[in-house]
Amino acid sequence: MALNWKIGGLLLGLVFFAAVLLVKPIGVSTQFVILDGIIANAVNPDLVTQTADGFASTNAYLDKYAKSVANPLNYGFVFVLAMAVGGLLSSLARGGLSRAERSSPALWRGNFGDSAVKRYVVAFLGGFVVLYGARLAGGCTSGHMMSGMMQTAVSGYIFAAGAFGAAIPVALLMYKKEAIA
Amino acid sequence: MTSLLLALVIGAAFGAVLDRVGASNPSLIGKMLNLTNLNLAKTILLAIGVGSVLMFGGQMLGVVDVGHMSVKSAYAGVFIGGLMLGAGWAAAGYCPGTGVVAAASGRKDALFFIAGGLLGAAAYMVTYPMWKSSGVLEPVLGGKVTLGAVPGSGIDAVTALPGDSLGLLLGAAFIAVAFTLPERLVSRPSGHRHPAE
Incomplete structure (x- = not known):
């Protein structure tokens, strides 16, 4: 693990x-x-x-x-x-990785079942929003959050505030059940 | 050529470490973000702290080239884009880098994430003029700035504090937070708990 x-x-x-x-x-x-x-x-x-x-x-x-x-x-x-x-x-x-894990992660299966198609749709839509947002922001988790905050860049802190500000509520809403993983 | 060799070595090391710390496993991202397992958050905080201490410490000792720093601009779109990325990161469990690593490690859903990402980046390319004219890409707080003035960097700062000492201090603070953060903040997520937990 x-x-x-x-x-x-x-x-x-x-x-x-x-x-x-x-x-x-x-x-x-x-x-x-x-x-x-x-x-x-x-x-x-x-x-x-x-x-x-x-x-x-x-x-x-x-x-x-x-x-x-x-x-x-x-x-x-x-x-x-x-x-x-x-x-x-x-x-x-x-x-x-196990066969099941290769199509969808354990936490997802525990909350939304084994349908791979449902998972693929959400992964695709998530990818769209993530990259659209990353380009609007001028960077992503690596460039803004990690590299940025490491260099004390003001933009890195602004980005992290936005990213976690949205990510935590979304995760709390979506992933209510725990799973073994 | 040297630069391509470095890209291969550092890139491969980064990919392997992301896999090993579990950052490319959406279950661990989801459990970090629903606050039930903060091990990955502790990993990230420690990494930022270690990187910061080594970089600023190295600069102060004169062994790290200040010129390698590269600070991105601050503008309203950084926050708006951050919100979008955060929402998608939580839903899909991947960010751009970890999505690539996950797909390579055999996760098929990550291939869909990458396909969506390529379309999302293309959509931004097409809609860029709209954002440009909206004004949210205009620099705020001085644009490309650090919290303190880093000697020799030529980068502006929002305060007059010495940027290298401040960086060292903040790096230590990130490390301290990594150590003090509990394993979990939410004792039990609302809804049912998995029987095997």
Whole structure:
């Protein structure tokens, strides 16, 4: 099961420190925009174009990310791909997940039953709201909350207030039954 | 090239640690957020504290490059977006990073989360001009600011306090809160308790 919080917190803190020591603070949600850009640019090659001084996009928001879309082999994008590799290896090393757990987590099953479809719909809608919110906020749990508060960034505290301000009531309403997990 | 190698190493370490602390397990996220099991909250608080103490301590000793700091801007949308992310985080049990790790560890629901996330990010791209013209993206409290003035960072601060000492102190405070926070705040969630508990 999950690591003891003292060891887990220390390891997680060391990773955040290593990132800022060697490169820059960790952030993830921007890479969803980059992947969207890569996909959209494959469909419509006019979306991101090379200009005299770099890259530009016809989409106002994507413009500042045009260079990363044109060149996916950059630090931020590779970082997120590597996170998946690390997560996979760690999960395999501890024996992987049960079949039931792979379609929906125990707490969900304890509260809403075994229908995987219901779970997938909520996961999809949740993903939509999470990434829409993260882009509006300019960062997510990693970039704003962890990296931000670690650096005493005012924006990190504002973000955490909003995130927990909504997350705790929603969780209290949705997950009333406990489950073994 | 070095930067890509660092991305691989730090990224993989981050993914593996998120898996090990249980941050990519929606059951543990749900139990943290419904306040019945705060182990993950203690993990996160300790991590922020450790990161802060090492970074600011390292800066004061001159072994950590202040220039690596990167502070995001503060604006009303940070709070509004935070509320949205929080609601989705609680409902789905994933945030952007943990969703990726969960999908890689074999969770199929996390693939749906990522698909929804890609659509949500695309929807933001399309609706960005509306937010831009609404004014909620305009900086507040000075925009990209820290709580204290961090020497040599070139980043503005909301107070005149020494930012590195303040960072060290706040880091210690995060660690202290991690240690004093109880295992759970809600003794029993309303509704039925699982018999096996």
